[in-house]
Amino acid sequence: MDIIAQHNLVHQTRDARRAIDFPKLSPAERDSLIKKYHPDHRAQAYRPIKFGPNAGELTVTEVATLLEGDSPLPANLSLVPKYSVDVLVVGGGGAGCAAALHAHAEGANVLLATKLRLGDSNSVMAQGGMQIAVAPDDSPVQHFLDTLKGGHMKNDHDLLKVMVEDGPTIAQWLLELGVLFDRQEDGNLHVKKGGGSSKARLLTCSDYTGLEIMRVLKDEVLNQKIPLMEFSAAVELLSDENGACTGAVLQDLDNKRYVVVAAKTVILATGGIGRLHIQGFPTSNHFGATGDALVLAYRMGAPLVQIDTFQYHPSGGVYPEQLVGALVTEGIRSEGGHLVNANGERFVNELDTRDVVSSSIIKECEEGRGVRTAAGRLGVWLDTPLLDVAHGPGTLDKHFPAMVRQYERYGVDIRKDPVLIYPTLHYQNGGVKIGVNGETPVANLFVAGEASGGLHGRNRLMGNSLLDLMVFGKRTGLTAAARAKSLSQGALTLDHVTKFRLEAKRHQVSSGLTSPMVLPAYTRQVS
Amino acid sequence: MSSDVNQPKQFTEQASMIQSQMVTVEIEGKPFQVPAGITLMKAMWYAGKDVVRGAGCLGGFCGACAAYYRTKDDPKVKTCLACSKAVEDGMSFSFMPAFPARKAIYNIQSLKDPKQDLFELYPEAPLCRNCNACTEACPQKINVREGVWKAVFGDFQAVSDMFMDCVMCGMCTPVCIADIAPNLVAVYASRAQGAHFTDKPEGLGQRIQDISNGKYQQDWKRILQLSDEDLQKTSAAIL
Numbered sequence: 097m098d099i100i101a102q103h104n105l106v107h108q109t110r111d112a113r114r115a116i117d118f119p120k121l122s123p124a125e126r127d128s129l130i131k132k133y134h135p136d137h138r139a140q141a142y143r144p145i146k147f148g149p150n151a152g153e154l155t156v157t158e159v160a161t162l163l164e165g166d167s168p169l170p171a172n173l174s175l176v177p178k179y180s181v182d183v184l185v186v187g188g189g190g191a192g193c194a195a196a197l198h199a200h201a202e203g204a205n206v207l208l209a210t211k212l213r214l215g216d217s218n219s220v221m222a223q224g225g226m227q228i229a230v231a232p233d234d235s236p237v238q239h240f241l242d243t244l245k246g247g248h249m250k251n252d253h254d255l256l257k258v259m260v261e262d263g264p265t266i267a268q269w270l271l272e273l274g275v276l277f278d279r280q281e282d283g284n285l286h287v288k289k290g291g292g293s294s295k296a297r298l299l300t301c302s303d304y305t306g307l308e309i310m311r312v313l314k315d316e317v318l319n320q321k322i323p324l325m326e327f328s329a330a331v332e333l334l335s336d337e338n339g340a341c342t343g344a345v346l347q348d349l350d351n352k353r354y355v356v357v358a359a360k361t362v363i364l365a366t367g368g369i370g371r372l373h374i375q376g377f378p379t380s381n382h383f384g385a386t387g388d389a390l391v392l393a394y395r396m397g398a399p400l401v402q403i404d405t406f407q408y409h410p411s412g413g414v415y416p417e418q419l420v421g422a423l424v425t426e427g428i429r430s431e432g433g434h435l436v437n438a439n440g441e442r443f444v445n446e447l448d449t450r451d452v453v454s455s456s457i458i459k460e461c462e463e464g465r466g467v468r469t470a471a472g473r474l475g476v477w478l479d480t481p482l483l484d485v486a487h488g489p490g491t492l493d494k495h496f497p498a499m500v501r502q503y504e505r506y507g508v509d510i511r512k513d514p515v516l517i518y519p520t521l522h523y524q525n526g527g528v529k530i531g532v533n534g535e536t537p538v539a540n541l542f543v544a545g546e547a548s549g550g551l552h553g554r555n556r557l558m559g560n561s562l563l564d565l566m567v568f569g570k571r572t573g574l575t576a577a578a579r580a581k582s583l584s585q586g587a588l589t590l591d592h593v594t595k596f597r598l599e600a601k602r603h604q605v606s607s608g609l610t611s612p613m614v615l616p617a618y619t620r621q622v623s
Numbered sequence: 624m625s626s627d628v629n630q631p632k633q634f635t636e637q638a639s640m641i642q643s644q645m646v647t648v649e650i651e652g653k654p655f656q657v658p659a660g661i662t663l664m665k666a667m668w669y670a671g672k673d674v675v676r677g678a679g680c681l682g683g684f685c686g687a688c689a690a691y692y693r694t695k696d697d698p699k700v701k702t703c704l705a706c707s708k709a710v711e712d713g714m715s716f717s718f719m720p721a722f723p724a725r726k727a728i729y730n731i732q733s734l735k736d737p738k739q740d741l742f743e744l745y746p747e748a749p750l751c752r753n754c755n756a757c758t759e760a761c762p763q764k765i766n767v768r769e770g771v772w773k774a775v776f777g778d779f780q781a782v783s784d785m786f787m788d789c790v791m792c793g794m795c796t797p798v799c800i801a802d803i804a805p806n807l808v809a810v811y812a813s814r815a816q817g818a819h820f821t822d823k824p825e826g827l828g829q830r831i832q833d834i835s836n837g838k839y840q841q842d843w844k845r846i847l848q849l850s851d852e853d854l855q856k857t858s859a860a861i862l
Contacts (some may be wrong), residue, residue: 213685217687264831273817311810312810338818618668620669620671
């Protein structure tokens with residue numbers, strides 16, 4: 097069937113589909129679907145980590161190899177610091193900016209280092225919104241239970257409780273900084289319902305929520321004159337004789353020189369791992385999402401949690417080719433957009449959790465009910481025109497201007513025609529183990545945001561990431577700043593690297609690979 | 624920095640580039656053969672060029688990959704985001720270098736009269752000479768020139784609506800003959816709109832008070848005492 101006929105089938109079946117209420121799966125059905133189709137359950141993609149704090153635990157080969165990689169630093173590197181600060185924040189996305197701003201407000205001497213520009217991150221792309229229980233019929237407890245259910249009951253209760261309880265004050269902080277959340281007519285915050293949530297709880301800025309928050313936070317970091325080093329990647333941490341974190345070695349990506357920073361406390365906020373292209377998946381992530389914090393913290397002896405589970409967002413682009421892997425906002429499904437297979441049928445409740453929806457899409461495609469593009473890719477339809485039909489013409493223009501523009505650039509009008517989607521590697525569910533203030537078991541080393549683990553369990557709920565960034569950015573920033581007041585700067589050594597190298601030798605790891613990766617190697621080797 | 628383990632990944636990403644038809648494009652003045660239909664960003668990689676300054680979110684939101692391009696035989700130089708624009712045969716393009724625009728420094732919360740303060744912070748803003756080059760330069764199709772005037776006339780609400788799509792690529796700035804940085808003016812006006820001219824949501828204040836007053840303590844106590852099994856049942860019962 098050609099693409100026009102396929103489109104027509106989606107148009108023709110729309111009214112019939114609208115008449116049907118598609119039920120959510122029972123817990124047992126969810127489990128068996130996920131076990132059979134979710135990429136987290138493909139055993140051949142996993143292997144045990146050879147040594148270090150998580151020795152023997154399974155993770156995907158791509159992550160295990162990076163964790164076991166060698167430090168890029170020579171053992172005899174001069175460790176004379178160029179800068180000496182109270183708090184070093186590594187990463188310029190949502191968590192990094194929130195951490196730097198709060199540490200600065202607490203009176204700390206802060207340095208923010210980021211390997212690309214301030215704000216270049218996944219945060220800026222977050223379209224769906226930010227979950228905060230503000231509606232009268234909602235509560236933090238309800239938010240807690242929804243998140244727990246979405247995370248397959250594996251979430252760290254302490255982390256989750258502080259996140260949902262801190263949520264409303266975070267909303268207030270952002271409003272005071274000038275973030276323009278969508279409002280109801282009575283002036284209260286407008287809330288939308290997200291996948292896997294029992295209540296409407298998503299705060300939005302049309303479909304530019306992350307962009308709006310990041311525009312404001314970046315501007316605020318500059319207004320507060322927080323010292324900033326862009327195009328500077330953290331490639332190693334520093335430790336004292338007791339193994340506490342005392343700073344980091346950055347690499348200036350312009351001149352490749354190492355820059356030693358002495359810091360009483362370090363906050364890693366470097367985001368996730370999409371650019372590792374786990375299991376060959378395309379990704380929705382930004383260029384720098386290479387899991388640097390996992391590597392840096394692991395070498396210092398910080399354990400990771402739930403590092404075997406990743407989120408494959410149900411709606412990654414499939415067509416046109418330029419949009420392969422790019423995120424198509426979940427908001428379309430939140431507002432009632434159907435997922436439709438090649439036979440014109442719905443096959444899942446679109447508002448089920450991301451892992452369930454992704455698994456069901458993979459199932460449809462594996463069982464021959466996917467739509468194949470000219471380039472040979474498989475996907476299913478996301479019925480975007482349904483929104484204008486259901487809620488009136490102009491709905492897509494008003495609520496999804498970013499997505500209309502995203503497709504318009506390639507000649508696809510989402511108001512008229514549905515789009516093809518397939519799961520894309522989106523989020524690292526686990527990460528470095530932290531406590532409620534973001535501190536790792538390594539003294540004076542903090543981790544905030546996607547790089548940390550435990551909060552989201554085995555599947556992150558839509559809209560919880562933006563909140564995670566702000567809550568744990570704030571908590572790490574405040575705690576690190578307070579801690580720094582009572583500390584004097586510790587010695588700067590690479591003892592942990594020496595130890596790590598001995599371990600690697602003992603376990604006969606000789607891949608020759610150095611990590612962190614910092615940036616993916618997409619440049620074609622032209623001979 | 625880049626390492627061998629990345630190499631196979633390069634090909635998964637580039638699998639999408641392998642198409643039979645090749646086109647010729649000029650990158651920074653030098654011709655290259657690249658697969659038809661790939662983005663300008665992927666054309667850079669295909670041509671063997673490392674991109675550090677210029678690659679960001681790769682999804683059209685961060686503005687890192689602002690680029691100038693011209694299509695075959697057309698004298699008009701246009702702007703785009705290199706991650707979101709496909710190459711065509713005969714196209715020429717270059718990335719925009721970082722532009723040293725001046726950002727005003729302010730404390731958004733302590734502004735006394737934000738609409739008047741604009742003229743202190745950005746005294747060049749009212750000097751717009753209506754050439755419209757900024758609007759033509761905007762890859763997000765924002766009516767930038769009108770936005771600057773709205774800011775000058777104090778209609779910050781309109782500015783915040785118009786610039787919600789702004790990815791801060793800054794392509795409006797080098798073309799301005801009055802040395803205005805329209806995107807920075809817009810961020811100021813939007814933030815001031817949010818911080819000074821928007822009502823506080825009552826429900827939010829109430830919720831914050833409820834939490835600090837311990838309204839949910841009983842619920843928490845009940846929930847957190849449950850066994851894993853009972854907690855699962857409680858969660859599963861929510862629709």
